[in-house]
Amino acid sequence: MVRRPRARPPSKNCTGDVMKNTFLLLRWSWRDLRKYWVKVIAIALVIGIGTGAYAGLTSTANWRRDSNVASMELLNMYDVRFELATDSSVEEGALLAAAAGIEHADWIEEGLERVIRPTQVDASTATDAVLVPGQIVGVDISTGSPAINGWHLAGGVGLDSADAGAPVVLLEHGFVFHNDLPPSGVITVSGGEQLEYVGNAMTPEFFIVVPENTTSFAQGTYAGVFSSMETAQSLTGMDGAVNDLILTVTEDADRDVVATEVKAAISDLGVGVNVIPREDDPSYRLLFEDVENDQEFFNIFALLIFLGAVMGAFNLITRLSEAQRREIGISMALGLPPGRIALRPLFVGAQIALLGVGFGVLVGVAIGNLMKSVMESLLLLPIWLTDFQWSLFFWVAVVGFVIPFAAAAYPVWRAVRVKPIEAIRTGHLAARGGGLAPAIKRLRLPGDTFGQLPFRNLLRAPRRAVLTALGIAAIMAVLVGFLGAIDSFLGALDRGTSMIEGSAPDRMVVSLEGVLPVDSPHVAAIGNADSVDGTVPVLQIGARAQGEEDVDLLVEVMDLENEMWRPALTDGDIATVGDGLILAEVAASDLGVGVGDTLRVTMPVRTGPSSFSFVESDLTVGALHESPIRFSAYMDDSALALMGAEGAANVLYANPAAGYGPDDVQRELFSLDAVGSVQKASASADELDDLMAQFVGILQAVAFFVLLLAVLMAFNSASISFEERQREHATMFAYGVRVRKALRMAVVENLVIGVVATVVGFGGGLLMLWWVVNVTAAETMPDIGLMVELSPMTLATVIVLGIAAVALAPLFTARRMRRMDLPGTLRVME
Amino acid sequence: MIELRNISKQFGDGVPIVALADVDLSVDAGEFVVVLGPSGSGKTTLLNMIGALDSPTSGSIVVDGTDVSQAGRKELFEFRRSSVSFIFQSFNIFPGLTAAENVQFGADATGRDDVDPAAILQSVGLGERVDQFPHELSGGEQQRVAIARALATGNPVMLADEPTGELDFITGVQILELLQKQAAEGQAVLVVTHNREISRIADRVVELSSGRIISDGPPAEGKAALEELHW
Structure with a gap:
């Protein structure tokens, strides 16, 4: 009888064996990392940039x-807010009394x-x-800072009841900051009045400065002058009168009801009134309500950067792990x-993932700090809360951590599905399929x-x-989207500036202090x-x-046949405009x-x-x-009769005389009565240009x-390709093919990837740009009609980066090619 | 065609490993030479020296009139392009190219434009397989493609490293027949192998041991016919 050998009892030290084995694999994976350390760091950086950029860009919301x-x-x-119609005013106390007299006066918390x-x-x-x-x-300063829309002192000292009626004011902080003015000093306002400013302050309506008569942000070119009610009345010739009311309402109040009732009560005073809910305040809207829309802009870019990095990392780690295919087969055989x-590959993946997440924190903090510094200089708020958004980073880091695992596991999963002998085999039996190469067998290139x-x-694998091309394409798409967005903004500015300058590039806009007869001595003095x-x-x-959407307009009524300047038309004719409106294309589109x-x-x-009332x-x-x-509109002065305003003007266009510049006009007209402000017509575009510079930054x-x-x-892809093709290169070199020719082939291969990636990325980028311009920007900046524009510089950048940089990446491997151990690589070993 | 004088090769910086020591060897055009030796004897190192894939520590190597031991990097590429062609144990044909295109590669590498890949493949018995990719060919067929590629170069020296190492007996014999034929047509053919049976069909057998030539001459039992081989 043959005795069967007894099964070995489990080792008493089984756990110890497993630990020992695990430590061996860990050491082994550590050696793998050291062997490929350049690629490992590069892949970890790819993950780090993807996760970090996502966290950094999405933190701003x-x-x-x-x-x-x-x-x-x-x-x-x-x-x-209740803003009386232009040049309308009522007796001080009348607005508060009107508000106090409404049916739901108990819903009003405070009024000013x-x-x-x-x-x-x-x-x-x-x-x-x-x-x-x-x-x-001008406001009541009996308690210092106003009760509503308070002042946050950023420099100097504040105002108190002792300053009521005195020529003492505060300047808006943004104006002081952007013009680098001292915290206290003297200013002169219209009419030649000199005022002492004792400090500078922030207030909600000026967090972003969008003056009524300018196109957009004007933080440094528009001065908020805050004073006591008495001082303001004295300076503006409105003794005992007011023209604005702001209210806060209780939490349980129906604000629309309050607004309707107060508006009716003010209208009963015989003046026109414009109601502005907090959400429609330009400063509030741009600051607060559009945060989500602004964030959408960054989110889409952040997501694409992240997806591009994920695809890239997955592809690169998979290729790195596939190099161990034979060793996996040997392990199976054993x-x-x-x-x-x-x-072992999972340990490698984990170590890359850890390094990637570490880099991600660094990149996230770097991009976060960058965004933070730009945000803080862009938006002067009294309080900035800019903590690193760990919760945002956490989830993206989880994905960033899982990707290397999945990428490392994928080739293992593929390898363990074949018989060990197939994984171990070398030579012809290990020859891999031709992929799509046979598909173009008949095509003679x-x-x-x-x-x-x-x-x-390329077609073999x-x-x-495709993964490599898609990873780069995603990055190209982001770049096209980013640079295209900049081009579109700048293009809109150029179009706006071009029309505003027209045939009178130095045209000055002189705002009058109220509506004046055009034959008045004040107007004549300006002309003279x-x-x-x-x-x-x-x-x-x-x-x-x-219309389909209500659009606020700033209509300039003038003689459209004047010889100085007229709006450039894209549709219609000046001669046939008659009493009609000339609208911006975007306004017409929004109105339908x-x-x-x-x-x-x-x-x-x-x-x-x-006084005016609205009809x-x-x-x-x-x-x-x-x-x-969008809000820019024009009418011929023949329409003034419709408004009962024949021969009236509140603005003059003035051309500098020969030998004089815009500064000279500003200085001379500043001293004249009835002049509210003088600025170059293109000043608002210049301000937007400055603002864009920060955004572009x-x-x-x-x-x-x-x-x-x-x-x-591109570098990683080229480097891994080099290792995958080492034997082919060695064979070529054995046949006397020069290194530069092998490099040229690698360059051509990458060139194809670069071209495909750039074309796909360009298409994706255009789609993203279309979305940014027509959806996000249309919601975020409805007053600017953007068009999808791409500058030659953007095209050149994308082509140079997407095609040239990717194509030339194999040149990094030139040194390794030259130093290749030919016998070893060809495996002509004994 | 091939002249080696006092060739030595050492590896390693610390305690050097002697791969070849004072080797002298001459091979004429039309000779079919088998370099025989056990693993570690230095035979592949010798082949690499002749093919200018590696350089000797000392001594001189002149192949087809070129002193490869003194040549610069550029000359070595030129030498490999115009003087030698390799056949490897694991074939090393390009998986992305068809059989004909792999053969065409040999011609392109040397700048020849008078090569008909189909005709060369026909001559090695692969006339029906010209458009097949490597993964569609058997091992023997792949090695024949490798030989056809070497033939396409038209170079006077053919260096084969264990060309039958991965092949079954019958296929191996077919490959040896092809190599013999090339020698008969005037090429200097050097085959490295550890298989003593193969050496029986050589014109000359150079036997190496521990980096030294221990014998050099015709097969001890006389040159055998291919039909007499068995392993």
Whole structure:
């Protein structure tokens, strides 16, 4: 009888064996990392940039939301504002009394009357001329800072009841900050009044400065002058009168009911009133309500950067692990269970993942700091809450951590599904399938076999080629989207500037202090100024057009046949405009109208020398102009009769006389009576240009990381390809093929990937840009009509990076090719 | 065609490993020489020296009129392009190219434009397989493609490293027949192997041991015919 051998009892030290074995695998994986350390660090950086950029770019929404809430709460921003029609005013106390008399007066928490009037401010220092338009805001300062829309002192000292009526004011902090003014000094306002400013303050309506008569942000070129009610009344000639009311309401109040009732009560006073809910305040809207829309812009880029990095990392780690295919087969042959076999590549994946997450924190903090510094300089808030968003980073880091595992496990999973002998085999039996190469067997490509090989190599491994191309394409798409967004913004600015400058590039816009007869001595004095060569009277009015979407308009009514300047039209003819409106294309599009259509417009009609009320009229759309500014609209002065304002103007266009510049006009007109402000017509575009420079700064900084990502992926891909093709290169060298020819083939191969990636990325980038311009920007910046634009520089950057950099990446391997151990690589070993 | 004088090769920086020591060897055009030896005897190192894949520590190597031991990097590439062609144990044909294209590669590498890959494949018995990719060919067929590629170079020296190492007996014999034929047509053919049976069909057998030539001459039992081989 044959005795069967007894099964060995389990080792008493089984756990110890497993631990020993695990430590061996850990050491082994550590050696793998050291062997491929350059690639490992590059892959970890790819993961780090992907996760870090995501965390950094997506953090701004939380920062802005938290900071806005805290800042608004600190300064108690109004819930609803009642702005009297241009040049209208009522007796001090009348507005508060009207509000107190409404049915739901108990819903009103606090109320504050104000005097708000445009002015011109000369804050010139010994070295710099600072002559800007501005706004005087007078409030009750009996308790210091106003109860609603309070002042947060950023420098100098505040005002108190002792300053009531005195020529003492505060300047808006942004104006002081951007012009580098001292915390206290002297300014001169319209009418030559000198005021001492004792400090500078932030207040919610000025967190972002969007003055009524300018196109957009004007932080440094528009001066908020905050004073006591008495001082403001004295400066504006409104003794005992007010023209603005702000309210806060209780938590349980229906604000719309309060607004409706107060508006009716004010209308009963015989003045027109414009109701502005907090959400419609330009500062609030841009700061707060559009945070989500702004964030969408960054989210889509962050997501694409992340996806590109994920695809890149997955592809690279998979290829790195596939190099161990034979060793996996040997382990299978030795009887190791698949789970144990997978441990070593998984350890490698884990170590890359850890390194990647570490890099991710660094990149996230770097991008976060960058965004933070730009945000803080862009938006001057009293409170900024910019903690690193660990919760955002955590989830993306989890994905960043899982990807290397999945990428390392995938080739193991594939390898353990074949018989061990298939994994171990070398030589012809291990020859891999031809992928898609047979598909183009009959297609004769130009050139010799050196010309064929790069294409065949790509088609041999289509999955790998596609993944590599897609990873780079995602990055290219982000770059096209980023740079295209910048181009589109700048393109809109150029179009706007081009129309505003037109045939009178130095045209000055002189805002009058109120509506004046065009034959008044004040207007004549402006026309007769030495520095002025002709004027065009303009009545500038606010209006609201009703259509598919209601659009607020700033209508400039002038003689459209004047010889100085007229809007450039894209549709329609000046001669046939008649009493019709000339709208911006984006306004017509949003309203759903075209030339010849009729539009219902709420516009002011003069009811007295300095008062207007709003009425609804039907106007024809006479033409469309080329400016991208949606609210910009024009009418011929023949329409003034509709408003009961024949011969009236509140703005003059003035051309500098020969030998005089815009500064000369500003200085001369500043001293004249009835002049509210004087600025170059293109000043608002210049301000936007400055603002864009900061925004472009963010995009360019992020673009740097995107470029780095693309270069890292291209380098890694080239490096891994080099190792995968080592034997083929060695064979070529054995046949006397020069290194430069082998490099040329690698370059061609990468060139194909680069071209495909760039074409796909370009298409994706255009789609993203379309979305940014037509969806995100349309919601975030409805007053600017953007068009999808790409500059030659953007195209050149994308081509250079996507094609040239990717194609040339194999040159990094030139040194290794030259130093290749040919006998060893060819395995001509004994 | 091949002249080696006092060739020595050492590996390693610390305690050097002597791969070849004072080797002298001459091979004429049309000779079919088998370099025989056990593993570690230095035979592949010798082949690498002749093919300019490696350089000797001392001594001189002149192949087809070129002193490869003194040549610069550029000359070595030129030498490999114009003088020698390799056949490897694991074939090393390009998986992305068809059989004909692999053969064409040999011609392209040397700049020849008068080569008909199909005709060369026909001559090695693969006339019906010209458009097949390597993974569609058997091991023997792949090695024949490798030989056809070497033939396409038109170079006067053919160096084969264990060309039958991965093949079954019948296929191996077919490959040896092809190599013999090339020698008969005037090429200097050097085959490295550890298989003593193969050496029986050689014109000359050079036997190496521990980096030294221990014998050099015709097969001890006389040159055998291919039909007499068995392993």
